[in-house]
Amino acid sequence: MTKVTMTVNGKAVSGDVEGRTLLSSFLREDQGLTGTHVGCDTSQCGACVVHVDGAAVKACTMLAAEADGANVDTIEGQSNADGSLNVIQQAFQDHHGLQCGFCTPGMVMSAAALLKDNPKPSETEVREYLEGNICRCTGYHNIVKAIMAASGQDVTAIAAE
Amino acid sequence: MPKDTGIGASPVRREDVRFLTGTGEYTDDIVLAKQTYAVFARSTVAHGTIKSIDTSAAEGMPGVLAVFTGEDFVEVGGNPAGWLINSRNGEPMKEPKRPVLAHGKVRHVGDAYAAVIAETIEQARDAVEAIEADIDELPAVVDMNDALSGSNFVHDEIETNQCFDWGWIEDNRDATDNAIKNAHHVTTLELVNNRLVPNAMEPRASIGSYKASTGEYTLHTTSQNPHLTRLLISAFVLGIPENMLTVIAPDVGGGFGSKIYHYGEEALVLAAAKKLGRPVKWTADRTESFLTDAHGRDHVTKIELALDKEGNFLAFRTDTKANVGAYLSNFSTATPTFLHGTLMAGNYTVPLVYVNVKAVFTNTAPVDAYRGAGRPEATYSLERVIDKAARELRMDPIELRRKNFIKPDQYPYASAAGLEYDAGNYDALMDKMEEVADVAGFEARRKQSEANGLMRGFGVNAYIEACGIAPSNLVGVLGSRVGLYDAATVRVNATGNLSVMVGAHSHGQGHETAFPQVVAEMLGIDPAVIDIVHGDTSKIPFGMGTYGSRSLAVCGSAVVRATEKIINKAKKIAGHMLEASDQDITLENGVFSVAGTDKSVTFGEVALKAYIPHEYPLEDIEPGLEETAFYDPANFTYPSGAYACEVEVDPETGKVRVDRMCAVDDFGNVINPMIVTGQVHGGLAQGIGQALVENTSYDENGQLLSASYMDYTMPRADDMPMFHVDHSQGTPCTHNPLGVKGCGEAGAIGSPPTVVNAVIDALQSGGTNVTHIDMPVTPARVWDAMQNAKSEEA
Structure with missing residues (x-):
């Protein structure tokens, strides 16, 4: 297991992951951020798109360990500060x-x-x-x-x- | 002035906020305490004898809690077909058992023969790899002609690969044959309705749980119809008493038919949960979805149209082979028969129709209803052969259709294929289509395309479909083993807000927004105080779910009936409060008044009185304000439409681009035009996808070559034009209280022949005598057809 630390939607988070753990799994299973959806296994469908250091990334294509130290934004962090839709x-x-x-x-x-x-x-x-x-x-x-x-x-x- | 609330308004959807903020709750999002994970061992061969399965190594792997094989389920029932079809000779269809896990033989690639339950999904995956299955590969039965002629059987015990040989209408067979033999002109077309994978974006998932203290089971699952799933598991598969099984379908990420059916994985997770005393979760990956979700279409058809010299249709004769795959999925036998053959008169006054359908077992995934279910196949055959006939007779394709349309004064109309159409106006739809599609401007656009080196074609189509899938008495006669009503409970709470529990279950259709529009309109109250409850068998009345464009026409009618009962009772309570007869009470804008007086009480005051019945006539009226209605309609509903498509074909590459797509539909009355338009958009994209890019490809060994999004072409945003959609020409359904018909499948029914007709028109106008290309009309197929036509001329 590897320890990873990253900023998700502005909040510092960390967790222990296997080498094969995908960023999508880390977000969904470890962080409970189930808004990032997994619709395929081949990086085609795009249901899992998040932003990593500002760039759009398919979270099922990136290992959680690769996102160590990164700024990750998910759908859960997109609303305006007052909770209204952006x-x-x-x-x-x-x-x-x-x-x-x-x-x-x-x-x-x-x-x-x-x-x-x-x-x-x-x-x-x-x-x-x-x-x-x-x-x-x-x-x-x-x-x-x-x-x-x-x-x-x-x-x-x-x-x- | 458009309304902003109630029937006919297009309020934004209330369910959107959770979906847009990542807070929707789909089955795989749910985490139950002490949850375990199931992974299935699936056959890598299409056909084989299971000689032995050694699970001992897998059982010893880290985290493994249990391993199941087909042996564990020999004592339980099979997953049944929901519709009994009799062959022309009167024999019932062949109905081989569909077990929870394969036993004795595997019958398609992906057929599950074992399952591992482990503490983590990774451990379960690793352990599946350690299962030693000795499977003797047998030759695969893939092609339907081979299946019917050979002695290699998918199910040895039935000694044939033919499930049934069905004729409709059998009494018309000889007359149809004679009409075709003696006709002035007969147009013949052989075509393939390509096999599709529904591809809901949310893969199937199920979580089984069991409470030993009470004996209660709960299944969270990706279902369009939780009560049907419960009924199948209880009555046929596991024998769990219905009152001990709760089925919950939370947010469902699309279905298009594929989530109607009960699948073995659902039974497995329930049985495993009981054995382990812990919840068991399974989530399909996309390749599993391709291998095991029920596929759609897959018909091979020869159709003949007989015409007299004026172009009047005399008869349609159809000979179809329908692939049902390796096992009968729940509605697989209804789809190619009563959802297909009964529509083979189309929108036309043709006097004779005869349809023969042979359903064929093959070593491929089961095939069942997919968006449109039988009606796209019927429409495609009809509208392609009519187009070909127009070309052969040098008639305008629109005029040929108009000449044979049922006219508005002919309703109710008994079609030659056995249905009674209640309402429609096909000429009005065609008129509107010519306007919206700007048919008059086509020639100028064609010249522009030609100037750009492209061939432009125009295609047209008229369709009718049967939806609001119901009348129990009718479907019962036709072989259905279930009733097809729906149900709703309207619960007015003491503080005046409402919970409406419905048997339909949204998987994208916006029920949480649309149903309150109906109730709010009837009660004259703010829709914001009305909440829809659906998807949970412990909370809703027994309903049949969402498919066949039935939710509003059938369940919406139940909502109307239950709301009417609420109004009747509320009037009695108001009458008591106002010291007047309930006959004199009127309801307007949420206020009950005594006619001709200024005495009134609000809906909220009546609700409170119902639950705090002080000074209340208990001898005449029960307390509470909650009513349930079951609605079983008198007939199907019959949406219809006129579609137009313009394509550009690149003669150098064969590439087809849809430039304009116009759908004019008659859905009867429309409750929420925004949602209806969105439903049509989605159907159009699926239909254009079928016509141009989508195909499910098995090789001769039964290996699925198109088992991922790398190999199966899904329509992308840049494959689609903006759509022109119109539903202003509605003729209300005559037999349901809302006058609604159903809009979910129309786009997928009307568009494929429209697109193919446009491609053929483009090639013909470009000087190439191509009369047919099978879907998907890929660049390679177009180019081949053009070269073949050229070499035939030379």
């Missing part, structure tokens, strides 16, 4: 950008990373960026719309309903 979360709710909710944490974390790098993405840029996030419920229409709305763009012209 701009991206609110846009997902306003535009019905989620249904079953399972892919949603990864979608929100990916969207945050996209908008940090590209504050006003085009529809094509949003769609290309989401290559690594699979949603089976929404057909992506309202996810794309929500992310563009969260970036402050007018989405009223996007195909009716």
